[in-house]
Amino acid sequence: MADPWTQLLAVLSWIVRSWRRPAGAGAAWQQAARRIGPADEGMGRHPALARSTRPMVVVVGAGFAGMEVVRNLAKAPVDVTLIDRHDYQLFTPLLYQVASAVLAPSEIVRPLRSMLSGRRIDVRLATATSLDLDRRVVITDRGEVAYDILVAATGSVASFPSKTIEQRSLALKDLDDAVTLRSRVLEQFEAARWEPDEKRRRQLLAFVIVGGGPTGVEFAGSLNDLVQLILDRESAGLDRREVSVTIIEGEGSLLRTFGPKLGKQAQRALVGKGILVVQGSVQAVTAGRVKLADGSEVRSGLTVWAAGVRASDLASALTDKPGKGGTVLVDRSLRLTTHPEVFVLGDLAAVGAGDKLLPMLAAVAQQEGEYAARSITALALGAPDIPSFRYRDRGMMATNGRFAAVVKAGPYQFHGLPGWLAWLVVHIALLTGFRNRGLVILSWLSAFVFQNRAVRLIGPSVRKPRGG
Numbered sequence: 001m002a003d004p005w006t007q008l009l010a011v012l013s014w015i016v017r018s019w020r021r022p023a024g025a026g027a028a029w030q031q032a033a034r035r036i037g038p039a040d041e042g043m044g045r046h047p048a049l050a051r052s053t054r055p056m057v058v059v060v061g062a063g064f065a066g067m068e069v070v071r072n073l074a075k076a077p078v079d080v081t082l083i084d085r086h087d088y089q090l091f092t093p094l095l096y097q098v099a100s101a102v103l104a105p106s107e108i109v110r111p112l113r114s115m116l117s118g119r120r121i122d123v124r125l126a127t128a129t130s131l132d133l134d135r136r137v138v139i140t141d142r143g144e145v146a147y148d149i150l151v152a153a154t155g156s157v158a159s160f161p162s163k164t165i166e167q168r169s170l171a172l173k174d175l176d177d178a179v180t181l182r183s184r185v186l187e188q189f190e191a192a193r194w195e196p197d198e199k200r201r202r203q204l205l206a207f208v209i210v211g212g213g214p215t216g217v218e219f220a221g222s223l224n225d226l227v228q229l230i231l232d233r234e235s236a237g238l239d240r241r242e243v244s245v246t247i248i249e250g251e252g253s254l255l256r257t258f259g260p261k262l263g264k265q266a267q268r269a270l271v272g273k274g275i276l277v278v279q280g281s282v283q284a285v286t287a288g289r290v291k292l293a294d295g296s297e298v299r300s301g302l303t304v305w306a307a308g309v310r311a312s313d314l315a316s317a318l319t320d321k322p323g324k325g326g327t328v329l330v331d332r333s334l335r336l337t338t339h340p341e342v343f344v345l346g347d348l349a350a351v352g353a354g355d356k357l358l359p360m361l362a363a364v365a366q367q368e369g370e371y372a373a374r375s376i377t378a379l380a381l382g383a384p385d386i387p388s389f390r391y392r393d394r395g396m397m398a399t400n401g402r403f404a405a406v407v408k409a410g411p412y413q414f415h416g417l418p419g420w421l422a423w424l425v426v427h428i429a430l431l432t433g434f435r436n437r438g439l440v441i442l443s444w445l446s447a448f449v450f451q452n453r454a455v456r457l458i459g460p461s462v463r464k465p466r467g468g
C-alpha cells in the first residue's frame with residue numbers, strides 16, 4: 001500500500017485531471033471521428049490538434065449563424081475557435097438607420113469578446129482567405145487554424161451586375177457602407193447649398209435607390225424622413241421640390257416577398273410621402289444618370305445599389321459548383337456531402353432545392369446555427385444523428401418611414417402604425433445587450449418623436465462612388 005503522501009498526490013492529480021477533462025469528454029474526439037472519418041487518407045488528425053482530446057470546432061464568421069453556433073456549444077465537450085474579420089457582431093436589420101443618421105454605428109454592434117466573456121472560446125481576428133478541406137485547415141491572412149469540425153458562416157456581399165455600376169453606386173451591406181452612405185447623403189446637401197444653379201442643385205439632390213426589397217424600401221423611407229427634417233428645420237435656400245428620392249424596382253411590385261397586398265400598401269405609403277417609384281431594369285449608371293432597359297433615364301446625384309447580394313468569397317473554397325447567388329449547396333444536415341465534417345450556414349448556404357431555397361434572412365441563419373450546434377454536440381457525444389434541419393417561418397417585417405411598417409406573420413398581415421409598433425417591439429427584443437437596447441430606445445425617441453437625428457455627421461473619410 002502506498003504511503004499517505006503518495007495517496008494524497010494521486011487523489012489531487014485525479015481531481016485536477018477530471019476538472020480539466022469532464023467525464024466522458026476524453027472520448028469526445030474519437031466519438032466524432034467515428035462519424036466524420038480521418039482528415040486525410042492515413043493521416044488521422046491534423047498534427048496541430050494531437051494534444052487535444054476534444055474535437056476542435058472552428059467557426060468562421062461571427063454573424064447571425066456563427067454566433068448562434070458558438071452560444072449553443074457552451075456545454076458541449078468540444079473546443080471552439082471563432083474567426084471573424086471584425087471584432088463585433090453586426091445587427092444588419094438596423095443598418096439603414098445608421099445610413100440615415102437615426103442610430104450611431106456603436107448602437108447596432110456588440111464586441112465579440114464582451115459577448116463571449118466567461119466562455120472558453122478562442123476568438124481570433126482574421127480574414128479567412130481559403131480552406132484546405134483535405135488537410136482540415138482554415139487559411140487566414142494571419143496564419144492557419146486546424147479543425148476537426150468546420151462551420152463556415154461568412155454570409156454574403158453586395159452584388160452588382162457590372163464593374164461600372166459597382167464603381168458608380170454605394171451599397172448598404174456592412175457598417176462601413178452605412179457610415180459612408182450617411183456621410184455622402186449629408187455631403188450632397190452641403191454641396192447643394194453652395195450651388196447657385198437650380199438645375200445642378202436638383203441633380204445633386206436626386207437620390208436613387210435601386211431595388212425595392214426590404215433594404216431599399218426601409219432606407220428610402222428613412223432617408224425621406226431625414227430629407228424632410230433637414231429641409232423643414234434648417235435649410236435656408238433649399239426647396240423640398242428640388243429634392244427627389246426614387247426607388248427603381250425591376251421585378252414587379254415593391255417588397256415582393258411580402259405578397260402583392262402588403263407590397264401595394266408599402267408603395268402607397270411611400271408615394272404618399274413624396275417618394276417616386278419607377279418600374280424598370282437598370283442597364284447602366286453614368287455620372288448623373290441611371291439608364292433603364294426601356295431607354296428612359298432617371299436623374300441621380302447619388303445612387304444606392306440595394307438590388308442583390310451573393311455568397312461571400314469563401315464559397316469558392318467550399319464548392320466548384322456554386323448554386324444560386326454563388327451559394328454552397330448543402331444536404332439537409334447542413335453539411336457538405338463530400339465533407340461531412342463541414343457545416344455551411346446562413347447566407348453562404350443553399351438549403352433546399354430549385355425555387356424552394358431558404359431565403360437569406362437572419363432568422364434562417366440563426367435557426368441553422370442552433371441546429372448545427374445540436375448536431376455537433378451529438379457528434380462529440382457519440383449520440384445518434386439528429387433529424388434533418390427544418391426551418392420554422394416566423395414571419396417578416398419592413399418599415400416604410402416613420403410610424404409605418406408592413407408585417408407578415410403566418411396568416412396575419414398588417415401595416416401602418418400597428419405594423420410599426422410590432423416592428424418596434426420585435427426589434428427591441430432582438431437587439432442583444434442591455435446597453436444597446438437602452439441607447440436605441442433613446443435614439444428612437446429622439447428621432448421619431450422629437451424628429452431629431454443626433455448622428456448627423458459627415459465622417460472623416462467620405463468615400464465617393466468610385467467613378468465620381
Ligand SMILES: Cc1cc2nc3c(=O)[nH]c(=O)nc-3n(C[C@H](O)[C@H](O)[C@H](O)COP(=O)(O)OP(=O)(O)OC[C@H]3O[C@@H](n4cnc5c(N)ncnc54)[C@H](O)[C@@H]3O)c2cc1C
Nearest residue numbers: 061063064065085092093128154155346347360361362365
Ligand atoms: C441592410 C440589411 C438589412 C437586413 N435586414 C434584415 C431583416 O430585417 N431581417 C432579416 O431576417 N434579415 C435581414 N437581413 C439579412 C441578414 O442580415 C442576413 O441574412 C444574415 O446576416 C445572414 O447571417 P450570416 O450569419 O449568414 O451572415 P452575417 O450575419 O453577414 O455574418 C457573416 C460574418 O462573417 C464575417 N466574415 C465574412 N467574410 C469573412 C472572412 N473571409 N473571414 C472572416 N470573417 C468573415 C463577417 O464579418 C460577419 O461577421 C438584412 C441584411 C442587410 C444587408
